[in-house]
Amino acid sequence: MGLEERRKRERDNRRNAILKAARKLFFERGFKPVTVDSIAKKAELSKGSIYLYFNSKEEIYTQILLGDIDKFHEHFSDLLTDSPSASEALLRFAGIYVDLFLSDRELFRILMTFMLHTSDMNLPEELNSHIIKATNRNISIVEDIFRYGIERGEFPAAVNLRLNRNAIWGLLNGIISLHLFTGGESKRAEVIQSTLRLGLDIYIRGLKTCDRPR
């Protein structure tokens, strides 16, 4: 404890207050409708002060995203060691993935939107690559599952890790997007889950019967 520490602490606190306020607003209303003034008001600061801590509205948004992506990753840390097979791991992964997004409603929309608009919101390169890296870390969980499957002879050795990883990732997000967009609220969770289960079952069955690279 000392003078310098106190000042750092207070800077951090203020920064966090901004993130917390912004998070709430972004999750309530999305990106565009949230004004910097409204963030400032909720954080009990002036707009000018916001810009002492962040360079742009996009950067705030992105920082929030980064935190969420990291938190996201934690949910899957024990997945491989806990699952009896790669197929099972994949199904579990999908289950958790969907639950996560259904419990934190806006998160999915936000992450997807970011994927779709990264290049628009010209962020500092540093930050941009950080996000990409964090996202890749999550995507690569799927790759790990496939690798695990190959190692234990569950999937053919010829399976292309990257391609299949991307396919599954796309499958997941595509199905979720579709059902968030269409279908009613009431049975959404079950519908998505069962759709995914079906899709994955088939995909896995297909994979197992591969004999040449794909």
Next chain:
Amino acid sequence: MGLEERRKRERDNRRNAILKAARKLFFERGFKPVTVDSIAKKAELSKGSIYLYFNSKEEIYTQILLGDIDKFHEHFSDLLTDSPSASEALLRFAGIYVDLFLSDRELFRILMTFMLHTSDMNLPEELNSHIIKATNRNISIVEDIFRYGIERGEFPAAVNLRLNRNAIWGLLNGIISLHLFTGGESKRAEVIQSTLRLGLDIYIRGLKTCDRPR
């Protein structure tokens, strides 16, 4: 919650941090040996900032005192209604008074010192009168006890409230001072308590036999 509120909150917090730090130091070392720099360091502020919140070292000291005096008063709120007689109330008052000071060692010394040196430490008039008033509120508890005694016929109607109040207050502080100054630590509490009990018993007996104003 809003911007103005937040700023007030933060100002209050900082002010309290100073008081808290100063209190600890004053109670550890007394008044003189505590430098403003040491308060600043403990409060994780610069010396200059201290003077943004207080006008002098004395004022800090005094503010702490004010808080303590107020807290002090709370201990006696139910005294009269809980006691079967004025004599008993007086004895209880003395008992609590002594216990309080023995449990919070430096407080007594500090309060006494203040009484002795108020005029030296030229405080803002406002503050000074506030302290006097707070102190009087405590002293007047004794007066209340006497008044109660007269009302229920326990003491003669002719008893002079103010004079006797001051006498008792002096008796209390004098005896405590004496024993803090001389006598050993070990049996101090009992010695003080029994001395006071004796003194008060005699005083009360004397009072009851009065028949002309005194």
Next chain:
DNA sequence: TGAACAGCGGTCATTATATGACTGCTGGTC
């Protein structure tokens, strides 16, 4: 179709707050 305007992100001159080197006083030492 283009003039007027509203609403926003971002800027910056002004204001508020914090800092610590400095000053002058005081009490102690030799």
Next chain:
DNA sequence: GACCAGCAGTCATATAATGACCGCTGTTCA
């Protein structure tokens, strides 16, 4: 009584916060 150490309190400088303002963009309406 000359020196000095140590302190309360000051103030020029540095840091942080503020909100009026600017320019751009998308919308309304004659």
